[in-house]
Amino acid sequence: MLLRSDILTKADGDAVAVENIDGTGQVVLVCEHASRTLPLQAGDLGLSEEALWSHIAWDPGALALSRLLSLRLDAVLVFQRFSRLIYDCNRPPESPAAMPESSEIYEIPGNRDLSAAERFARTAALYVPFHDRVAAVLADRQAKSRPSVVVTVHSFTPVYMGERRAVEIGILHDEDSRLADGMLAEAAKGSDFRVERNAPYGPADGVTHSLKLHALPNGLMNVMIEVRNDLIADDVGQGVMAEYLAGLIKASLDAR
Template structure:
């Protein structure tokens, strides 16, 4: 089988090493929009602007995570390929790993895949990303890890009112601590918990496979993406989360 990732394609994942805060590791699973040249646009309409589609990536998430890394001097791992190929925050080959449609948009290039074609996406995209994360998560100096995501303001006709959400399973204390820190300076900030989805073995990889097994303090942050569609909005969130994370690090 022809290699999925060609010489002219971007690397699967990248790592920005810490400068002065090695105890914090930032992760952005849905940072990129890349699709291997061998797969074209997965059969999607050429008129569909993938950069505007929440199904293709988490809009604004990488910019926020990178801003945090730069402000805090933290390490940062991001994944460059579109979640339309394979979702690197889902259990490989689970129902949400390689989707045939997303938010009612069919993904033709994901229809009728053979077992070998699915395995190639796991081996060539998911596994290198996962290996990079596992390697850095295993460092003994990591005391806090944060995964940054964004969500669409509306799904299936239902408005999502939260400015942000904190998702957790065993790490409720960390989510509640961050929420309290944020609320202390911005009481009107609408913070949700375990919305717009909940952490399970099939709907999450970061919490269930990286943070919880190691007992590391962790946060999975979701930001409503209409607040991340401008440089000003991204700057606001970077400053907000930088201040809150500094406080939280001081309390761990």
């Protein structure tokens, strides 16, 4: 059984990372599924190498895209350093998806029949530090009278459960659609990509947890961006997408 102190060792390092903390832009980027790395003590959770490279372990391309957006928007970036298989930081502790026993076609033996103590330990070691850091970044900016806009960055698979997805970019929101509305209106002016609202997921799927935790209670404009991962599989695609999305965000904020 993994105890709290065992989940992350000194060799693993911190659960969360922050880059460009002194960025002058108003956007705060959050990437919850940035890494496929598992803590050393967790081993491979009983999964094959194929599974550990797949979308169930992380959002391929999301961190690279986030870093390029950080450069273009001069935005601070907060990201999770470990796989969502050990804890999905875009899910609350009570959600079965926080430490899933299965994902898509894969069973996850290392997450099966976790005790309450093991679930608490993972929550304390991974979820709490991540969201504490996001909250601290936002609180520090507020104390310095700096406006903040929360943008979370994700990627999704072109094919899910055997069905091909036509959508290329999803602009997701919960109750506050201000930024999403602006980005969708801007996207409608051109035909660069197929952009849809709350697709391929939406609030009913539980994917807006970080927005609900950090943006909605504070009245901060926010959006969750989902990009089909075949479009950001290499440097060229990541650069094109970062330029496009930064343009949508800038135009939407400038119009307010």
